[in-house]
Amino acid sequence: MRKTDLEIIELLKAKHIDLTKYGLGRMKFREMRESMGLLRTRQQGHSVDSISDAMQRLRPIYPNAGIREMASLLFHEEGMMVSRSVICSYFSCYEIELVRKRLANRLKRKRFWAAGTNDIVTVDQHDKWQRFGLRLHIGLDPFSGRIHWLKIYWTNKNPRLIFSYYLEHVETYGYMPLITQSDPGSENYGIANGHTTLRHWHDPSLHGTLQHRWMRQKKNVMPEIAWSQLRRRFTPGFENLLEIGIQEEWYDPDNYLHSLVFRWVFIPWLQGELSAYQDRVNNTRKRADRNKILPHGPPNHIHQEPEEYGVLDFKIKVDPNAIAHVRNLYAPPDHPVFDLVPRSFSRVAQECYSMMGTPLITRENVWDVYRDMLARVQHFEQLPATLEQEWQVHNTEGDPDNAAFNHIPLIAGLTELPNGEDVARSDGSIYLGGVNNGNGLG
Incomplete structure (x- = not known):
């Protein structure tokens, strides 16, 4: 989270050190930190020349990153702590046209309500990558700004899949929020049903109420802000990289072998890149803003x-038995939506990948790995005869219009939570008011 030595020492003393037995001073902590090779900005002493190679590696994939964003990228991806002045000097030397093109955006303010984490x-x-x-799919806490999950897959319309993202988060941390919230849509019926069932399990007084809020009239603004930031900070470079395959005719989304190999290679790799982006956002302090009344700090903290x-x-706190119960109801692990590719092809792909020596997939070689994999699959002697038919079924199941595959009925007879402003919840918590300015909310 790039905290100072004093901030780290205070956190250690408050949470991890028995002060009746031990002490920790600034000089001793600094000595320990330096012995681990963890050097601060001045100690690393970077210059325009020393960061040039790293900047050239990062720029193609993050073409729109400004000074603040680039400082974060250098830290999280290159392990370099670089001062704002050095990055500013680099831009002035090598990217003067981009500096001139920077324009001020006029933000449209909207209200959003949250009482706490x-x-x-x-x-x-x-x-946008259809x-x-x-x-893609996202889940976040609008108060802290923490992204709980940021997923990429071949569909985002199946309610069982969407609920599995939420349930994975709950199971990992052992607790759940008061309510969940989304735009109207049947793809969210799984999370509405599952979270409501969990809340009823732990608080029987809530029976008869739906513990999910449908935000109509485009009021689910915080995920939209997160998508806007992703489009500006992450998407351009990776989108350019994906376009190469289509422009060079290496990848035809309508060809079943192309599509299967693409999913097998690209989705896990892109998920790793998105998880790194999520980790970077969650551990980076937001820019100070006088219009924002939320606490100022890294979302994770x-x-x-x-x-x-x-x-x-x-x-x-969530009972593990309750988690197992709702998983069986609304996200059974054996459901075909959880298959990245048909199972018969997964075995073929794994064998071909092993024949290649299981290379580590990176931004530089991902298309090379894909093309090598595709060639091996096309000449694979034991390719299942029914594979094209299996792919067509797999694709049809991902179609949002396929009600038999995607539909989960909403629990009937429940009173919906109010959709609006200045309302109290069924559990007694009260909304607090504030203004959203693009960096957070009140």
């Missing part, structure tokens, strides 16, 4: 240590 988890899907056969910021935490 784990008050709400809000979710949304993103279809032409590549890829779809706000979410993990809310008492440090004087805010409320509404998390509810």
Whole structure:
């Protein structure tokens, strides 16, 4: 999280050191840190020349990154702590045209309501990469700004898949929020049903109420802001990389072998890149803003240590038996939506990949790995005769219009939570008001 030595020492003393037996001073901590090779900005002493190679590696994939974003990228991807002045000097020397093109954006302010951390988890899907056969989904805590998950897959319309993202988060941390929230849409019925069932399990007084809020009239604004930031900070370079395959005619989304190999190679690799982006965002302090009344700090720290910021935490500890119960109901692991590719092809792909020596997939070689894999698959002697038919079934199952595959009925007879402003929840918590300026909310 790039905290100072004093901030780290205070956190260690508060959470991890028995002060009745031990002490830790600044000089001793600095000595320990330096012995581990963890050097601060001045100690690393970078210049325009020393960061040039790293900047050239990062620029093609992050063409729109400004000074603040590039400092974060250098730290998280290259392990370099570089001062703002050095990056500014680099831009002035080598990217003067980009500096001149920078324009001020006029933000449209909207209201959003949250009482504290784990008050709400809000979710949304993103279809801008549909032409590549890829779809994204996000879940986040709007109060802390923490991204809980950022997923890429061949579909984002199946309610069982969407609920599995939420359930994975709940199972990992052992707690859930008060309510979940989304745009209207049947793809969110799984998370609405599952979260409501979990809340009823732990609080029988809530029976008869749906513990999920449908945000109509484009009021689910926080995920939209997250998508906007992703489009600016992450998408351009990776989109250019994906376009290469289509332009060079290496990848035809309508060809079943092309599509299967593409999914097998690209989706796990892109998921790793998105997880790295998520980790970087969650551990980076947001830019100070006088219009924002939320606590100022890295989202991970706000979410993990809310008492440090004087805010409320509404998390509810979850019974593991309840998790197993709702998984069987709404996200059974044997459902075909959880197959990245048909199982018969997965065995073929793994064998071909092993024959290649299981190369590590990177930004530089991902298309080379794909092309090598495709050639091996096309000449594979034991390719299943029914593979094209299996792919067609697999693709049809991912079609959002396929109700038999995607539909989960919403629990009937439940009273919906109010959709609007200045309302109290069924559990007694009250919304707090504030203004969203693109960096957070009140």
